[in-house]
Amino acid sequence: MLLSPSEVPAEPAAALTAPWVKWTAFGAGVGAAASTAVLAATSGLAVYFARQIVTPRQGRDANLEILAVIDSPDGLQIILPANEDTTVEGTYGLYFDGGSGFARIGAIRSYVPREGTVQRDVEHVYSGDLAKAVRGWWSGTIQPTPSDAGFPQEDVEIDVENGKAPAWLVRSLDGSDTWAIMVHGRGARRTETIRGLGAARRAGMTSLLISYRNDGEAPYASDGRYGLGLTEWHDVEAAIRYALANGARDVVLFGWSMGGAIALQTVDKSSLSRHIRALVLDGPVVNWVEVLAHHARLNRIPAQVGRLGQWLISNPAGRTLTGLAAPLDLKSMDWVSRAEEIRTPVLIVHSERDEFVPVGPSADLAEKHPDLVTFVRFPQGGHTREYNVDPDRWEDTVAGWLETALGRTRRPAERRG
Template identity: 55%
Template sequence: MASSETQSRSWLKWGALGAAAAGTCAAVVVTATSGLAAFFARRVVTPEKHRVDDVAILAVIADGPALQVVLEATPDTIIDGTYGLYFNDSSAHAVIGRILSYVPREGSVTREVLSVHGGELRTATAGWWSGSLYSDPGQLGLDFSEVELSLPGGPAPAWYIPVLNPCATWAIMVHGRGARRNEGLRAVPTAHRLGMNALLISYRNDGDAPDAPDGRYGLGVTEWADVEVAIDYAIAHGAKDVVLFGYSMGGAISLQAADLARNRKHVLAMVLDAPVINWVDVLAHQAQLNRIPNYVGKYGELMLSHPLGRRITGLAAPVDFKAMDWVSRAVELRTPSLILHSIDDDFVPYEPTAELARRNPEMVTFEPFSKARHTKEWNVDPDRWENVVETWLRPRLGRHSLPRH
């Protein structure tokens, strides 16, 4: 049997080894946590250069002169409504209509094809699903012109879509994260019926406008300055005021513009579709969806919002989440706002929208939808979407905004 001194030395040895091992494990855990948080934070603010074709096209069936397409059944493709299916590296797309059959056990859904633009659907094997039916105003039969906005980062393209006998209010469409200006085309017919010229803008890092120096989304903290330029353009070309139509992150951008822009007095109202009301809530939801532990998501949020996190995220300046928390700032919102938001939105939860409307009913009207997921309220029920927007906006346009004859 070993002496007590030998046993003591043995315990000390193993204790030291155990402490070293525990320290190593702790270091590994901290490193892994930091790495995952950094990946999560960078992904939030880094623009995607190319959309991934993540919906399989299983077959295309000729039904006389019409076409039908058999698609992989996904949470998006099994919802009724009208959508865009982009393929051939996003250079072509088809407008997809109603569901003709759905076979869950085979994981397939067959839908009608309403039109095809720019390519041959029969040879495509995959594409990506979108709420944007058309890639430019010409496909809607609209007269339009390409105009240039002098953004802080350089010249950026926009579509100007005039209406006959315009009123003094313009509609400015602000698309969401990962989308482009064609996202706002769905709202143009409604704007035109109300007598508003439409301006569909691009903004920094969206693939059409110049990139910001850091090449990162500001989540609304920086992009609102580009909307400010768009408002200037509208006023310089005859508008008395504007209505901002914002989708998803475009909603967050519009809220910041109405709050901070030098020319914010010209923002008559906002129509926001599935807007980000509180980024902290969205980030927590996305972390949960991606099975990222809550503390890791919080760490990623800290990286985005703290000055020291810039070396990791690549941001030129930290993101001020408090400035974009419109639940906490509810009473500060003084621009009449209609918010259309699906209660099953899987990307931007609707609860902050509902809470904002509850806290500021004087300024905020919340119109809940269902089954629309994210920013597809119009696609699921276009008649209702357009009727709600027209009914809410018409009395707010005012006498000075009656169509000119």
């Protein structure tokens, strides 16, 4: 999520109603004062919006109440408030105890809308005492490590600009020289990318699940701000360099959400782009201007305020307000407009119900460049949660496309943990 409606400050938003006041009834002096107040409120909200976009959040909001945990004859079950996340079928993660506890939540056992609660299976508790937990947060992450998902892992470190970034290495079964480099999204960690391991293994690839600047695991950038892909690609390039130094000949980049934007920037800017054979993108940001306008609407922020926020991010004059070391050229990350510049095969998987990164630009990009961009629409699942709802279809889609893109024979699916 970029900015939730609950995070919009009340006072500036209320002040924005002032433009509808009929200033002529108050006289020129009062009108001028009101105009100044409106400008100040508009500017203040635009700065807040811009800073929220580029500032990594510290910690997560435990906004989901855990109502009860039941040891039933059918196994452990949990009762949660019914909302747009907890009432969707599929398999999900539940973090609790400040993130030190983690459980995998499965099928819905009962849901009566008028009662406002949902009861689901608890498939596995990986850490913590779920029975004592009172609050937590819902996640698309299903397992906390590749080993928990049934894939032998190695803990490695990648040299990046400000130090070393931790990563997981999962080797292929036959020592393939094509590696998959997995890039998580904004506000997430490399655990998000574990879901890509099955498809990568079936395509015969070794996988490198990376961290990158400002994600809470890798070293922070000097300004401590997201670059929305325009700075993070350097860390993906470092991962490619690591792969090439350790037996890879070429790579496939997997990217979720902002990780998709990062992958596209890596292909566009890296001196190692010739080693990138393909991109697999899930719910990717292919047009930041559209995504940020969507979030302004989602948070009931007037369009002119949203545009001002974008200007602050993109203009050198906004650096002191946003904290960015350098402005971000949002227009350069509009791949719908730059579709003809794409030279690498791309698979895009995107849910129609994606509430944070609209599916439209992904479909538009594929329509503009059908020779290289394959678009697969999923009817269900929230943002980057297509796998959670239908893991078999997601994995078959990705493995099948990779078979064609790489000219490989697809392996049978492995059992997921």
